[in-house]
Amino acid sequence: MSAARPSLRVDEAIAAASLLLPGTSPRLDAELLLAHILDCSRTALFTHPENRLDKAQQARYRALIERRRHGEPLAYLVGTREFWSLQLDVSPAVLVPRPETETLVEAAIELLQPGMMVVDAGTGTGAIALALRSEQDAGRVLATDISHAALAIAHGNARRLDLDVTFVCADWLGVFVAQTLDLVVSNPPYIVAADPHLETDGVAHEPRLALVGGGTDGLDAIRKLVVDAHRCLRSGGWFATEHGYDQAETVRNLLRDSRFTEVHSRTDLAGLERVTLGRRT
Incomplete structure (x- = not known):
C-alpha cells in the first residue's frame, strides 16, 4: 500500500x-x-x-x-471589510464599502460641529455613519435604510464597535420632518441599469438595489435625495453625496436647481470628482 x-x-x-x-x-x-x-x-x-x-x-x-x-467579492467570503480603519461585518445583503467613499467621509468631517443632527441616508453596512461617529462628537448621528437585512448588519457593526448611531428603517429621508437636520450624507445608487460594469467581477454579486440609481442617467435616487434634503435641512445645513466619476456636473446642476448654494465637488485619490456638496439657504 x-x-x-x-x-x-x-x-x-x-x-x-x-x-x-x-x-x-x-x-x-x-x-x-x-x-x-x-x-x-x-x-x-x-x-x-x-x-x-x-x-x-x-x-x-x-x-x-x-x-x-x-466572482464573489472577497469581503463576502471572509465576512468583513475595513473602512476608515473600522472592521465592518458585511454580507450579500449590503454593498461592499469602497475606498473612494472615504472621500465623502472626509468632506463630511470638515462640516461637523457639536450638537449637529446628522443623517446617513441609505446606510448599508453603516460605514459612513460609523466613520463619522468614530471621529468626533457630532451631536446625534442617525442612519436610514429600506432594507431590514442591511439594518441588521449596520446595527451589529455599531454594537460591536461600541459606536452610538440610531438606525431607522426608511426610504431615504421620508421619516424626517421639515428643517430638522444639519447634515445629510449619502452614498446612493447611481449606476445606469445598462452599464456593463454591473456584470464584472464582484459587482455582479452585490445587491442591485444598492447599485442602480434609476432613470436613463442613473441619478433618480440622487434627484429624490436632493429634494428631500432641501426639505429636511435647516437653513445653513449641508447635503453631501457620492456619485459616478462622470456625473459631477449634472449633480451640481441638480443642487443649484433646488436652490442649494456653495455647490462644489471633491476629487478622490485618483483625481476624479466623486463627491458633491451644497448648502441650504
Whole structure:
C-alpha cells in the first residue's frame, strides 16, 4: 500500500490558489482567504509557511477559492471589510464599502460641529455613519435604510464597535420632518441599469438595489435625495453625496436647481470628482 499523500503546506496552498484566481491581486486574495480559514493573520502565514493544512481546512479553502474564481467579492467570503480603519461585518445583503467613499467621509468631517443632527441616508453596512461617529462628537448621528437585512448588519457593526448611531428603517429621508437636520450624507445608487460594469467581477454579486440609481442617467435616487434634503435641512445645513466619476456636473446642476448654494465637488485619490456638496439657504 502506498503512503498517503501529505497535506499541503501553507506556502504551497497559497501558490496553487494564486494561479487559479482572477483579478489584479490573486496572491493577496489567496493569502486573505487562507488566513480566514486558519483564523490567523497574514503575518502568521509568512512566519510559518511550513505549517500544513488538515483535510477539512483544505476542503474549505478549495471551496472559497472556487467561489472567488466565480466572482464573489472577497469581503463576502471572509465576512468583513475595513473602512476608515473600522472592521465592518458585511454580507450579500449590503454593498461592499469602497475606498473612494472615504472621500465623502472626509468632506463630511470638515462640516461637523457639536450638537449637529446628522443623517446617513441609505446606510448599508453603516460605514459612513460609523466613520463619522468614530471621529468626533457630532451631536446625534442617525442612519436610514429600506432594507431590514442591511439594518441588521449596520446595527451589529455599531454594537460591536461600541459606536452610538440610531438606525431607522426608511426610504431615504421620508421619516424626517421639515428643517430638522444639519447634515445629510449619502452614498446612493447611481449606476445606469445598462452599464456593463454591473456584470464584472464582484459587482455582479452585490445587491442591485444598492447599485442602480434609476432613470436613463442613473441619478433618480440622487434627484429624490436632493429634494428631500432641501426639505429636511435647516437653513445653513449641508447635503453631501457620492456619485459616478462622470456625473459631477449634472449633480451640481441638480443642487443649484433646488436652490442649494456653495455647490462644489471633491476629487478622490485618483483625481476624479466623486463627491458633491451644497448648502441650504
